[in-house]
Amino acid sequence: MVSAALSATAHGFFGRRGGVTTGPMASLDMGRRGSSEISPELAENRRRVIAATLPGAALVSVHQVHSPDCVTVSAPFDEANRPQADALATSTPGLLLGILTADCVPVLFADEAVGVIGAAHAGWKGAISGVTDRTIAAMEALGAERSRIVAAIGPCIGRASYEVGDDFARRFEDEAAENERFFTPGRPGHQLFDIEGYVAHRLAQAGVSRVDCLGEDTLSQPDRFYSYRRSCLxxxxxxxxxxxxxxxxHAGK
Structure with a gap:
């Protein structure tokens, strides 16, 4: 799945189809589950993602911890010592920045005029604490201009599927009263949260020139996407x- 906003940049939002893992995790599962080892199945799934997006690239990811932290990348990490962070930025050709999700919001960024890109994993903790803002700042440090940056929001849990408590909603409303619009009443004591809309709002507030929301709900489509909340339920x-x-x-490719 691709975004029209990033049509000039190699990218992709992958779901659960097209891989080799079996059982409940079939088939393009990319989870490492805290291990520094890459199983044969994961290695093959990674190879397929690279081949489908940017053949010959080095896939680079971080140890995601629901933080607002973004790291700048100029070379592949030692797989056993990946930094703890939730976003990456680079201006180095041949690197494929990767973010894992299973309901949280994946955001891909590009300033195509200067060749600077970013990727962010925005769970609710990272979203409210500014992971997208820090990604934009890291891209600016590499020469990007936020007025030229475009962003695409990939598959994530949709409003109709994301039930939260009233106390949760108040955290966002305390941050800014206008955040009330991202919540709608649910059953007593609960509300439905539009996290995709909230992240898009943060991006627009930060000055991103274009935000493309794919509008795909991970929880309600078990044949297409993995979902943490669906598995818990x-x-x-x-x-x-x-x-x-x-x-x-690389230039010329």
Missing amino acids: AGEPDYGRQISVIGLA
Whole structure:
């Protein structure tokens, strides 16, 4: 799945189809589950993502911890010592930035005029604490201008599927009264949260020139996407992770 906003940059929002893992995690599961080791199945799934997006690239990811932190990348990480962060930025060709999600919001960024890209994993904690703002700042440090940056929001949990408590909603309303619009009443004591809309709002407030929301709900489409909340509701012991990637090709390729 791709975004028209990023049509000049190699990228992709992948779901659960097209890989080799089997069982409940079938088939393009990209989860590492805290291990520094890459299983044969994960290695093959990674190879397929690279081949479909930017052949020959090095796939780079971080150890995601629901933080607002963004790291600038100029070379692949040692797989056993990936930094703890939730976003990446680079101006180096041949790197494919990857973010894993399973309901959280994947955001891909590009300033195509100067060849600077970013990728962010925005769970609610990272979203409210500014992971997208820090990604934009890291891109600016590499020469990007926020007025030229375009962003695409990939598959994530939709408003109709994301039930939260009233106390949760108040955290966002305390940050800014206007955030009330991202919540609608649910059953007593609960509300439905539009996290995609909230992240898009943060991006627009930051001065991003174009934000493309794909509008795909991960929870309600079990044949297409992994979902942490769906797995929890079903009492499953684990859940798969999908990947969103963006990369810069070498000149002339």
